Amino acid sequence: MTHRLDASIAESGEIECRLAVTGEGAAGAILCLSMIAPVAKARGAEILAATGPYLEIRPADPLEAGTAARFALAYPSGFRAANRAWLPIGAYLRHPDGRAEAVELSWPQGILPAAEFPDAAPAGLGLTPPPTKWSPAGGVSDMSAVNPSGDAFADVFRDVDALAGRLGLPPLTAPEGAPLAIARDGSLAPESYRLTLAPEGSTLAARDESGAFHGAISLLWLRAVHSGRPPSGAIDDAPRFAWRGQHLDCARHFFGVDAILRLLDVMALLKLNRFHWHFADDEAFRLELDAFPDLFRTVLRGEGASLPALFGGGPGPSGGSYSGRDVGAILERARSLHVEVLPEIEFPAHALCLTRLMPGLRDPDDVGTERSVQGYEGNVMNPAMDATWDFVLPLSEAVAEKFPFAHLHVGGDELPAGCWEGSPAVARLKRDLGLVSTRDVQGWAMERLARHLRERGVAVCAWEEAARGRQGGIGNDAVVFSWTGRGPGLDAARSGHPVVMCPARNCYLDMAHSGEVDDWGASWAAVVGLRDTVDWDPVPEDEPNLEERIIGVQGAFWGEFTTDDRQFEAMLLPRLLGIASRAWSPRGSVSGADAEALARAASPLLRRSGWRLGPIA
Numbered sequence: 001m002t003h004r005l006d007a008s009i010a011e012s013g014e015i016e017c018r019l020a021v022t023g024e025g026a027a028g029a030i031l032c033l034s035m036i037a038p039v040a041k042a043r044g045a046e047i048l049a050a051t052g053p054y055l056e057i058r059p060a061d062p063l064e065a066g067t068a069a070r071f072a073l074a075y076p077s078g079f080r081a082a083n084r085a086w087l088p089i090g091a092y093l094r095h096p097d098g099r100a101e102a103v104e105l106s107w108p109q110g111i112l113p114a115a116e117f118p119d120a121a122p123a124g125l126g127l128t129p130p131p132t133k134w135s136p137a138g139g140v141s142d143m144s145a146v147n148p149s150g151d152a153f154a155d156v157f158r159d160v161d162a163l164a165g166r167l168g169l170p171p172l173t174a175p176e177g178a179p180l181a182i183a184r185d186g187s188l189a190p191e192s193y194r195l196t197l198a199p200e201g202s203t204l205a206a207r208d209e210s211g212a213f214h215g216a217i218s219l220l221w222l223r224a225v226h227s228g229r230p231p232s233g234a235i236d237d238a239p240r241f242a243w244r245g246q247h248l249d250c251a252r253h254f255f256g257v258d259a260i261l262r263l264l265d266v267m268a269l270l271k272l273n274r275f276h277w278h279f280a281d282d283e284a285f286r287l288e289l290d291a292f293p294d295l296f297r298t299v300l301r302g303e304g305a306s307l308p309a310l311f312g313g314g315p316g317p318s319g320g321s322y323s324g325r326d327v328g329a330i331l332e333r334a335r336s337l338h339v340e341v342l343p344e345i346e347f348p349a350h351a352l353c354l355t356r357l358m359p360g361l362r363d364p365d366d367v368g369t370e371r372s373v374q375g376y377e378g379n380v381m382n383p384a385m386d387a388t389w390d391f392v393l394p395l396s397e398a399v400a401e402k403f404p405f406a407h408l409h410v411g412g413d414e415l416p417a418g419c420w421e422g423s424p425a426v427a428r429l430k431r432d433l434g435l436v437s438t439r440d441v442q443g444w445a446m447e448r449l450a451r452h453l454r455e456r457g458v459a460v461c462a463w464e465e466a467a468r469g470r471q472g473g474i475g476n477d478a479v480v481f482s483w484t485g486r487g488p489g490l491d492a493a494r495s496g497h498p499v500v501m502c503p504a505r506n507c508y509l510d511m512a513h514s515g516e517v518d519d520w521g522a523s524w525a526a527v528v529g530l531r532d533t534v535d536w537d538p539v540p541e542d543e544p545n546l547e548e549r550i551i552g553v554q555g556a557f558w559g560e561f562t563t564d565d566r567q568f569e570a571m572l573l574p575r576l577l578g579i580a581s582r583a584w585s586p587r588g589s590v591s592g593a594d595a596e597a598l599a600r601a602a603s604p605l606l607r608r609s610g611w612r613l614g615p616i617a
C-alpha cells in the first residue's frame, strides 16, 4: 500500500493537495515534489527547502496512518494553473531515518487519449506537407508496392523500406510492384522531386538523394492514405525553407534513445530535416565526453545526487546520459532519414548543474541574488572568469566534433534579470572593454564563443537573446532562433542573420492545446491549437527580401513536466503536421482552416506508427 496524493486546481488558482497516508504512517516525514514552475507559498504546510520548482514541505497535519494531510500550494500571481501539468510530479516521502518512499499520484499523467475518429479517404491528395504543385490527371493508380528501375537512388529506397517496416507499413518496393522509373535530373532544385503517378507506370525524378527520399516518402504517404490506390497525376515539389526542424529537451526529462529514434522516423515522414538536440540545461548535461568525465556527475537527480529530484524524478536517483554508442545510433538513423542533428550547449545561463559542479565558473565575490525563470539561483557562468573560458571553449569544440553537421547551438537564452550586477569581476570586465549593460556583456561573451567556433569551421546557432548588445551581439553569421515571437527574428534577419522561426505561440508543442483543465501542458506563451501551428507566416508579406534570410521553421518540445518518454507523442502529433506544412509548403497553399483536414487524412498512417495522437480540433 503506497501513500497517495490527490491534487486539484481550486477556483482561487491554488493547488489543493490531500496526502492519504497508509501502512505504517509517516510520522516526521518530509514530502518532496516538483511543480512546473517555482511556487510562491504554501498554506497548511511549511516549505523547508526549494531548488527552483522542487520543494521539500512539511504538512501541518500529522502524517498518521489512515489519515489525510491537507495543504495548498500557490504559484506567484501572474501564473495561472491551467491543467494537470500544473499539479505536483515526482512526489515522495523522506522519512526521518533517511528512507525515501514514492508517493502515488491519483490523477492521470500526460494527455488523455484523443477521441477515435473514423478513417476517411481524403478529399484531395491527402499529402502532408502539401506539395508545391499537384496536377491531377483523373483516375487512380494501383500502388500497393513499386518496382523501381534505373540505378539512381537505390540506397534511398532501401532506407525508405526500412522506415516503412519500423512504422508498421509493408515495404514500398517489391519485385512485383507497379513500375516506377527513377531518374537523376540535375535541372531540379536541391531537395526537390517530381513524381508522376499513372496506371501504366510512374516516374520519380530528383537532383539529389534528399529529393529522391522526399519523393519516396510522398509515395509511402499516398499509398497509405489512399489504401494503395492514389490518384493519378503529377507532383512537383520543393521545400519553401531549407531548415525544417524539431527540438527535443532531453535535459529536464531524460528521453531514451528509442524515443529519439522514433521521433526521427516521424520527422522524416513529415519531410523535417533538422533535429535540435537539447541535452544540456540547468538540470543536467547528458552528453558523455571523454575529455570531460566529471560532467557525468550531473546526469542523475534525486536522493544522494548532486541535484534534488527536480521535475518528475521521484526519489531517484533518476536520469541518464548519452554514450558515444547512443550518439552513433542517433546519427546513423538521422543519416538514413536525411536529417541533420544540431547539438546544443547552454551558455552562459541555464547552467545550474555546471556551476554546482564547477563553482569556479562563477565570481566568488558576486553578491547578486537573481533567480532564473525556473527559480534557480546561481545558474549562470560568469564570462569574466578565466575558468569559464577554459571550460566552455574546449567543451564547445568537443561537442561540435561529434556531429557531422558541423553546427553548434550555443544557447544564450534567458539571462536572469539583474545577472552579474553583483559581480566585481564583471564590473572590471565592463570597464576594461567599454561595455555598459549586462546585455553588452552577454553579447561580448556570445561573440567570443562564436568566433572561437567559427575559426574552427563550426557554424554557430543561438537563441534570439544572443543577438543583443551594443556591438550587435553574437555576430559570426550565427543562425538566430526566434522564440518569444516573430519580431526578434525579423530584427535579426534585417541585420543580416540567418533566422529559424520558432515562435512559442505557434511552435511550442509543450504548450497545452486548449484552456481545458483536462488538457496537459504549459500556457505561458499561449494555448497552441492545431490551427495555430499553421496559421502564421514566418516571413512578412511586405518584406519579401527577408525570405532568403529566414532559413527555417522549427517546433520545440520542452520537458519540465514530462515524466514518461511516451508523453511527448500526443503533444507532437498531430500538431507537428502544421509545423511541417508551414516549413515545407509554399505560402498560401495551406491555412489554419486546412489543419484539421490534414490531421484527419494523416491519422490512419500516423496511427500505424503506434504513436498516441493528441486532439485533432
Ligand code: TNX
Binding pocket: 413, 414, 463, 483, 508, 510, 522, 558, 559, 560
Ligand atoms: C523557455 S524557449 C525556455 C526553456 C523553457 C521553456 C518552457 C527557451 C529558449 N527557453 O528553458 O523550458 O520556456 O516552455
